[in-house]
């Protein structure tokens with residue numbers, strides 16, 4: 001919900017309507033990877049992790065069945081198909097019956113402090129979307145750590161998890177193979193050079209333009225190539241204004257290529273969404289001055305709001 005507030009909401013206290021369908025699509029994206037088998041070091045002990053204490057969670061079952069019965073290797077490749085629409089409708093019905101229904105349950109009683117609902121959507125109350133945007137990094141961190149804990153504590157998962165400890169990256173990160181596909185595609189589109197220092201480099205990494213630590217969702221438009229030196233030095237910082245302008249320019253010039261790479265690699269690609277996230281990251285709720293990265297050991301203070309107002313969205 002915090003993600004959706006960032007991607008669809010504004011930096012004011014207005015209400016925000018979100019359809020059950022939109023929530024369902026985000027559920028499918030989050031659970032897609034998790035409905036594939038978690039592979040332990042011993043090949044015969046792999047299985048889909050349990051997300052419920054009793055039987056498997058019904059959303060995981062629906063996605064699992066969809067994946068078994070179709071050729072699609074990602075939600076983004078399945079989008080637009082009839083089968084996918086059916087999956088979204090099934091998940092939307094479960095979402096409405098379960099999480100949306102129980103999220104505002106306080107001490108056994110429904111207290112609609114976050115949203116009002118009707119049969120096909122929820123509407124976040126005044127100020128809720130603003131607070132979700134403001135505190136999204138904290139909310140996301142709490143939710144992810146509780147989620148991983150819940151899965152670890154479920155005794156059904158003990159034989160599946162084994163000794164290996166990469167649960168967090170399995171649950172929430174894009175696989176190395178996928179990133180390798182992204183890297184190859186970006187090299188073809190942008191050439192073998194670093195997005196930041198413009199130097200050719202024999203080794204280039206896939207860098208999250210808006211840092212993954214700030215907004216941990218892999219979207220195709222957010223990927224650029226960086227030499228190891230820039231990548232390491234930029235780390236979790238936001239890039240300086242010159243790079244923000246360069247990035248916006250790059251998106252408008254290469255929009256079709258970016259979509260194609262995303263389709264091949266199975267990474268969601270939506271320019272409007274990526275720009276909304278950038279707008280949030282640079283100006284989110286007027287956090288005042290932010291320190292942005294220029295090059296190793298050089299930073300520039302930026303006033304979030306000024307920065308956002310000056311960048312224009314390509315059409």
Ligand SMILES: [Zn+2]
Pocket residue numbers: 194195196197198199226227228229230231
């Ligand atoms: Zn560089």
